[in-house]
Amino acid sequence: MMGRSAIVGLLLTLAMGGVVELGRRLEERVAAYRQEDETFWLPSAAALKRWSFGFEGLLADLYWLRTVQYYGRRAFRPGARFEHLEALLDVVTTLDPHFLAAYRLGAIFLALPSPQGAGRPDRALALLDRGIAANPGEWRLLLEKGFVLLWDVRDYAEAADVFLQVSQHPRAPTWTRDLAAAVYARAGRREIARRMWRDRLEQGENEHVRENARYQLLCLQAEEEVERLHELVRAFRRERGRWPASWHELILVGALTHPPRDPLGYPYQLDPATGAVRLSTQSPLILPRL
Amino acid sequence: MLDVGLGAIRVLGIAMAIVLGVRLLERELERRTIYVLLTKPVRRWEVLVGKLIGGAFLLLVGVAMMTAGLVFTLAAVGRAWDEELPLLLPVVFLFWLQFLLTMAIAILFATFSTATLSMLFTLGIVLIGHASREFLQWAEIVRSPVLAGFNRVLYYALPNMQNLNFAAAAVHGRELPHSIIGFASAYVGLYLVVVLMLAAVIFHRRELR
Numbered sequence: 007m008m009g010r011s012a013i014v015g016l017l018l019t020l021a022m023g024g025v026v027e028l029g030r031r032l033e034e035r036v037a038a039y040r041q042e043d044e045t046f047w048l049p050s051a052a053a054l055k056r057w058s059f060g061f062e063g064l065l066a067d068l069y070w071l072r073t074v075q076y077y078g079r080r081a082f083r084p085g086a087r088f089e090h091l092e093a094l095l096d097v098v099t100t101l102d103p104h105f106l107a108a109y110r111l112g113a114i115f116l117a118l119p120s121p122q123g124a125g126r127p128d129r130a131l132a133l134l135d136r137g138i139a140a141n142p143g144e145w146r147l148l149l150e151k152g153f154v155l156l157w158d159v160r161d162y163a164e165a166a167d168v169f170l171q172v173s174q175h176p177r178a179p180t181w182t183r184d185l186a187a188a189v190y191a192r193a194g195r196r197e198i199a200r201r202m203w204r205d206r207l208e209q210g211e212n213e214h215v216r217e218n219a220r221y222q223l224l225c226l227q228a229e230e231e232v233e234r235l236h237e238l239v240r241a242f243r244r245e246r247g248r249w250p251a252s253w254h255e256l257i258l259v260g261a262l263t264h265p266p267r268d269p270l271g272y273p274y275q276l277d278p279a280t281g282a283v284r285l286s287t288q289s290p291l292i293l294p295r296l
Numbered sequence: 297m298l299d300v301g302l303g304a305i306r307v308l309g310i311a312m313a314i315v316l317g318v319r320l321l322e323r324e325l326e327r328r329t330i331y332v333l334l335t336k337p338v339r340r341w342e343v344l345v346g347k348l349i350g351g352a353f354l355l356l357v358g359v360a361m362m363t364a365g366l367v368f369t370l371a372a373v374g375r376a377w378d379e380e381l382p383l384l385l386p387v388v389f390l391f392w393l394q395f396l397l398t399m400a401i402a403i404l405f406a407t408f409s410t411a412t413l414s415m416l417f418t419l420g421i422v423l424i425g426h427a428s429r430e431f432l433q434w435a436e437i438v439r440s441p442v443l444a445g446f447n448r449v450l451y452y453a454l455p456n457m458q459n460l461n462f463a464a465a466a467v468h469g470r471e472l473p474h475s476i477i478g479f480a481s482a483y484v485g486l487y488l489v490v491v492l493m494l495a496a497v498i499f500h501r502r503e504l505r
Contacts (some may be wrong), residue, residue: 021490026452029459032479036459038474043337049299057300079433172503 021234035111048093050080050099058101071110073098077115081122088124091115095133099140104166109137110150117158127158144147146176148296152189162193180211191226191294199294221291224269229293235266235274235283297373297381300365302463305359310422312358313351313395317402318414320347341496344407348400350494352471355395363388384465386477387466393484398422400457400488403493406500417432422426425457 058065073094080086095112098105115123117130134151139295141147149172153164172178187202203226206219238261242250250256252266253276266274272289276282285291321344326328333343362433363384370377405414428451435447445458460480 018497024486025483025490028479028483029452032459032476032483033456035473035476035479039473053300077446108388136402165371193497226381287462 048097049088051097054097055101062101064107066098066105069094069098069101070105072107073112076250077123080265081115081118084121086121088115091124091135092129092133099133099136103137103140106137106141106144108144109134109141109147113150113154118155127154132181143177145172145178145182148172148175149178149192152185156189156285162189163195166190166193166195166198179213184215184222185224188294192231196226196230222294225294227290228268228289228291231268232274232283232285232293233265235276236281238262239276239281239283243281249278250276251278252276297370297375298366299467301369302391305366305388306394306461306463307364308362309359309391309395310398313355313398314415314422315417316351317399317418317484318353318406318411320351321403322414323404323405325483330405337393340499341492344403344492344495344499347403348396348488350395351399351403355399356392359388359395360394380469383466383471385468386472387462390460390462390472390480393480394457397455397457397460397484397487397491399496404491404498405480407495407499411474417482421454422457425455426461427458428456429455431460450492456483460484 012281054065055062059078074089075095077088077091080088091112095108095116095222096110113130113134116133117123117127119125131151131154134147134154137147138144138151148168152165152168152172155161155168159165166186166189169182169189171236173180173182173186183206186188187199187206190202191199192195200223200275203219203222207216207223210216228249238248238256242256242261245259254263257263257264268274268285268289268291270289270291272286272291275284275286277284284291286291298483324343330343335339339347367377367384370380402418404435409417424440431447431451431454435444435451438444438447447502462472462476464470493496
């Protein structure tokens with residue numbers, strides 16, 4: 007009797023070993039087949055919506071999980087490709103046009119440079135535009151659009167315009183105004199930035215906000231001064247054929263009356279080898295366009 | 297059209313396999329006809345194999361009818377069904393293997409559990425079998441070697457249903473390589489042997505009252 011049990015146990019173990027080995031070999035072939043052109047079974051978003059029988063929300067959730075898994079399995083892996091990411095996001099947002107997380111996170115997945123993301127900020131913007139059209143009162147999608155323009159497209163002027171639009175939304179937090187002002191400064195549109203920071207200085211909701219606005223105005227002022235000093239240095243070079251060795255030389259030719267200092271009293275630095283004008287390393291100010 | 301049709305075949309086929317697998321044995325036990333059967337020179341494992349073969353045939357007929365229905369629908373909406381049929385048949389064949397495996401698992405549970413629980417257990421295994429790749433991914437992620445090993449064991453021990461699902465291939469007009477069909481058949485064949493052996497051992501020790 008024991009002998010029969012042992013035989014059955016042995017046979018079972020052998021058969022299970024065979025199953026594991028066959029499963030492994032099948033897995034290898036299936037993986038190779040599926041990688042050939044990464045065929046992806048994704049129904050058309052419109053057809054899926056038609057066949058969802060009122061369960062659009064549930065299906066959107068399921069496809070969103072699939073999207074996150076799709077992204078998670080590829081992100082940060084060298085040579086990662088995200089060919090179907092946009093199609094998956096399209097399915098999710100068609101099934102549920104008010105699925106804000108899909109627009110917001112989907113835009114991040116699309117915009118991030120490879121291998122963190124798909125490296126397609128243009129498609130991220132298209133997705134966000136669709137979301138904004140479907141959810142006109144949703145300021146967070148506009149904010150996300152501003153961030154894509156700022157970090158991925160690096161179109162500071164347009165990003166600043168979008169942040170300004172966000173800041174005018176009644177439900178948007180007040181810090182979005184600071185963000186818009188800072189990005190206008192980064193875009194080199196100092197006049198708008200200055201107006202906005204002055205407004206924040208006068209009407210900021212607390213001392214911390216007002217202090218920050220004061221600091222930003224000083225930074226803008228410093229940037230203007232650096233540009234003006236650089237212009238003087240360039241004029242000196244045009245006349246003398248060399249960069250000035252120190253501020254003293256500019257005082258001697260009458261371009262300056264005294265060594266220039268930033269709004270907080272730290273002396274500006276002049277590099278005699280390149281003619282570059284910089285803030286003192288001790289200065290707490292930061293030039294907006296750095 | 298094709299993806300919805302194939303999806304329907306899968307859902308109906310799995311439901312049919314679970315109900316069939318559980319009911320085939322459960323009815324014999326419920327009506328006590330199993331005693332009559334076992335008075336004949338038939339061993340208990342032979343009863344299980346017989347049930348599986350009969351069920352397999354029923355499933356084959358069911359799958360064939362559903363496939364014919366799908367092809368008929370494709371033709372009715374003006375699709376070139378004659379071009380799609382050669383791509384469709386291997387996919388449907390692998391579906392049938394999947395249903396066979398499901399039915400064998402249902403028979404295994406039916407040898408020691410009630411009908412409702414057996415259906416639920418089988419459905420659970422089928423659902424996990426469709427997502428068993430997750431175990432492999434967890435094995436790569438977790439830091440503990442014990443947990444990683446455990447996840448790998450689960451991945452290889454549970455039936456991998458996803459490797460029998462190639463609906464996407466038919467939808468995208470891609471031909472299935474013969475090697476996949478061959479290995480999938482061998483995999484399911486051997487898995488059936490394991491499941492039936494387990495079921496036979498349990499059924500053999502079961503006290504019939």
